[in-house]
Amino acid sequence: xxxxxxxxxxxxxxxxxxxxxxxxxxxxxxxxxxxxxxxxxxxxxxxxxxxxxxxxxxxxxxxxxxxxxxxxxxxxxxxxxxxxxxxxxxxxxxxxxxxxxxxxxxxxxxxxxxxxxxxxxxxxxxxxxxxxxxxxxxxxxxxxxxxxxxxxxxxxxxx
Amino acid sequence: xxxxxxxxxxxxxxxxxxxxxxxxxxxxxxxxxxxxxxxxxxxxxxxxxxxxxxxxxxxxxxxxxxxxxxxxxxxxxxxxxxxxxxxxxxxxxxxxxxxxxxxxxxxxxxxxxxxxxxxxxxxxxxxxxxxxxxxxxxxxxxxxxxxxxxxxxxxxxxx
DNA sequence: TATTGTTATACTCTATAACTATA
DNA sequence: TATAGTTATAGAGTATAACAATA
Numbered sequence: 591x592x593x594x595x596x597x598x599x600x601x602x603x604x605x606x607x608x609x610x611x612x613x614x615x616x617x618x619x620x621x622x623x624x625x626x627x628x629x630x631x632x633x634x635x636x637x638x639x640x641x642x643x644x645x646x647x648x649x650x651x652x653x654x655x656x657x658x659x660x661x662x663x664x665x666x667x668x669x670x671x672x673x674x675x676x677x678x679x680x681x682x683x684x685x686x687x688x689x690x691x692x693x694x695x696x697x698x699x700x701x702x703x704x705x706x707x708x709x710x711x712x713x714x715x716x717x718x719x720x721x722x723x724x725x726x727x728x729x730x731x732x733x734x735x736x737x738x739x740x741x742x743x744x745x746x747x748x749x
Numbered sequence: 750x751x752x753x754x755x756x757x758x759x760x761x762x763x764x765x766x767x768x769x770x771x772x773x774x775x776x777x778x779x780x781x782x783x784x785x786x787x788x789x790x791x792x793x794x795x796x797x798x799x800x801x802x803x804x805x806x807x808x809x810x811x812x813x814x815x816x817x818x819x820x821x822x823x824x825x826x827x828x829x830x831x832x833x834x835x836x837x838x839x840x841x842x843x844x845x846x847x848x849x850x851x852x853x854x855x856x857x858x859x860x861x862x863x864x865x866x867x868x869x870x871x872x873x874x875x876x877x878x879x880x881x882x883x884x885x886x887x888x889x890x891x892x893x894x895x896x897x898x899x900x901x902x903x904x905x906x907x908x
Numbered sequence: 909t910a911t912t913g914t915t916a917t918a919c920t921c922t923a924t925a926a927c928t929a930t931a
Numbered sequence: 932t933a934t935a936g937t938t939a940t941a942g943a944g945t946a947t948a949a950c951a952a953t954a
Binding site (some may be wrong): 592593594596597598599600601602603604605606607608609610611612613616624627628631635648649650656665696699700702703704705707709710712716717718719721722723724725726728729730731733737 | 751752753755756757758759760761762763764765766767768769770771772773783786787790794807808809855858859860862863864865866868869871873874875876877878880881882883884885887888890891892
């Protein structure tokens with residue numbers, strides 16, 4: 591097990607990475623919120639999706655997902671079709687405009703990252719991407735067993 | 750230079766790490782917002798600080814910093830003293846209550862991370878922490894020369 | 909009864925602009 | 932004039948709870 595100092599430093603860096611996310615968000619076209627970019631990218635990556643599945647992938651409450659999807663639908667980037675298998679559910683897919691927007695976003699992100707990360711090797715970038723993916727998995731597994739995180743907080747509070 | 754797909758994947762992972770940050774935020778004591786935890790940790794790490802320096806470290810506007818510091822001061826965690834060298838400025842330092850809160854936060858974070866990252870080696874954690882720090886530096890350098898990021902967006906828009 | 913999704917409400921975080929006080 | 936900091940305002944993101952429709 592790592593030292594406390596090492597965990598504290600990781601927590602600090604995880605907080606600080608928000609600044610990078612804000613920088614990337616500023617690159618987006620006027621009407622495209624960061625959340626819209628995330629939603630569109632996930633629908634593209636996973637294909638036709640239900641709301642509940644999208645909420646799970648974003649790790650946010652479904653009420654939040656619903657607002658983001660409504661916004662993207664009103665802007666013509668996303669299409670909500672009824673699910674023939676379950677009439678409570680709706681299936682999301684990208685519109686042609688959504689695909690075009692996503693290409694634009696990808697171009698801007700790539701351009702900015704290539705500029706800022708000039709001195710990063712492919713391996714560096716791959717290592718960071720891989721570790722972030724693994725971090726999400728580790729936390730996702732924890733979240734699936736809520737007693738873990740809750741226990742950690744309770745134990746700390748009791749100590 | 751890395752492939753476009755690699756940059757897109759990195760951008761996705763950077764967006765997704767927000768979920769981990771939210772999970773950590775949920776561990777905090779009732780009155781302690783995530784922003785308060787960040788402010789207190791920075792004051793502890795860097796010692797007596799001016800508002801402008803704190804804003805720079807958080808990479809947010811000074812108006813945002815001002816609100817966070819006011820909140821932490823009203824809760825008795827932070828002390829704002831006049832700067833004898835410049836009467837426009839104020840110097841921030843931790844109160845005993847602030848130090849105690851920070852110890853509590855550190856315990857909770859450490860407990861949760863130790864639980865979720867059970868199968869991570871010290872080297873894994875160090876690698877992720879180091880890469881995140883480097884990412885911030887690379888973006889910080891870019892931000893210091895705004896034409897870089899702006900140029901990236903403009904070039905993409907023109908393309 | 910349980911589940912899918914939507915809406916209302918409230919809270920946190922951030923940026924812009926206008927302002928005060930001091931350099 | 933320029934800089935340090937504050938405040939007002941607006942916008943984006945999220946969670947909780949109450950609700951409608953369907954399984």
